[in-house]
Amino acid sequence: MTGHAEFRRRARAWLAGNVPADGLPDPDTDHGFRAHREWERRLFDAGYSGLSWPVEYGGRGGDVLHEAIFAEEYERAAAPVRITRPAQRFLGPTLIHYGSAEQRRRWLPAMLRADDIWCQGFSEPDAGSDLAGLRTRARWDGTGFVVDGQKTWTTYGRFADRMFTLVRTGEPGGRHRGLSALVIDLRSPGVRVRPVRQLHGQTGFAEVFLDSVAVPAENLVGPRDEGWRVALTLLSFERGPDAGAPERTARRLAALAGDVLAADAAPGTVRELGDRYARLAALRAYVHRRVGSRLCGEPVGAQSSLVKLFSARLDADIVRLGVEVFGDERLAEGTPEFLDYWHSRAGSIYGGTAEIQRTVVADRILGLPR
Template identity: 40%
Template structure:
């Protein structure tokens, strides 16, 4: 793994840094630091406008091929952009699911007609997307989905329920995993459908979270429809498409996540200095351990990206994606606990207006880190069965 940057890469870093500095010094400056997990309700309309401004200035689809409207930047340059974006404390974009997940999936698996129809709207941030994977009886176990779709008069008719659907209340479309073969089981017979949400057969119900926001939603499909040709990949072969998308989910944008984690850790260290808890040897040791682990996490993330760039999959990389998810989710959860220990009694009470401070929000939302995006249990099963070749976990009920 080569971590060095060329002169062209460093010139690109200067370009990104200057663009963000100038842009965030003007009308967009008030948006610094807004958005993110547990805070997606913050200045949503303004952040949408900012995301469209980025698109107008050519800062979306950085890694997409040029022939699909992207900039075709190298992995190193994509890493540089996400690092500088996080360091500038720029507002969290609202188009992550479309730009970073569905767009690359359509490029890899979609038909030319699907690419022509949807990629321009994703790049321009004119059509927003959510992810219809998890269900009440199929969270991390996606092979157990019960949402069904059948072809009727040239349309897929969809019935079922999805849950934990991030930002569905703001989205125009949802990419949905549904069972299109009623006689199939587990991974077989699933299809990857593109479904419009603005129709009578779709109901979105926001779920109020501990942090006070409603990033997650329930989505109910009752005879909802989408065109027959809006299935990505082969009918019944949606599992492979779904897994391909999850690979993109743990792509280059995770480097920006690492920088965000660094900022959170620095804020906890600053709090420890203000409260005097930095003089507690146990607290100081935990802070130092968190810093060391964060450094290892970044290097591991870069190694995983390097493997992916050179054709390595999760197995050849030692289950890099699953390892990374296990490490960062538990690290971030422990950081939330550490923040509460540093805050002391003040961490137990909200403000006069009931608002949570940044450390309370960090603690509460991080409880979900080991569940969403594939729970710890599922990640460990992937490593055990697919990487180490251990016998599969017994199926059935007690």
């Protein structure tokens, strides 16, 4: 990989010449997903996938700063949402950490090229915040596993080829024991994927029903019955610093600021805008600090919960200010603000809800009594 400054310059130039001017169709539609897969292949061919992954698994051998620089430039260029985001941010890194050499060779290059689309199958109808309460069971039949159960809220589940799941393999006792991480091929007999229509009308989400699905032994990731450790590692990657997030927020805020100032806003509204800009500056500084810590080899840690809380609240408050100033019509269906509104609502839920993040902060950063 080139040095960081040169890498930023090249990435910025490539994005300026290649980001589709009119965006891509919605990835939650069949034709939109195909267009996003093609876009992912272009990114891979241009060398902008798996930036910090080992070269032998299709990565570019860079570091977390290369990742962070590209994430910033990508958002500044208003480039399309990445359908390989779960794979690149947390599923692949977990496989690099816990997978065998054979598993990494088998799965990682195809994951980066978007030949295989991966999804995360953790949540169940009765297990979200309380993930260890999951009920999907994998029985050992002497040669492999047989899986029965149901997963839900599976992002890109409708289109995915493989699902990284957490299932129960041992007897309930200690609830965090007896869980295992399994990779399930979603084309296997016994898998039924049912799209979920979300409030904004899209159907990329899915429920995944598993009915006596045979999963080979070599798809077990990490030691059997010790999947909780694998899950915690995965969640720490998922909640890790996202250097693109402040730039995404900055774009939304700049759009709102333009509209507010053009509308000759009241001084109170300008003050509220200033509040959002100050919080954005704090978020950006904190994310940079977290990226610096990762670069020095420090673990992701509980601080990522702070970033997520702060970022989700700021996004929601930007949308709220727009509605206060311009009324509900700002959220008319099909407008960018309409999608921002729903995304800002989801930000306090996915990857662990705001309440759960607050508990992590109280417990592990502030040391408050349980």
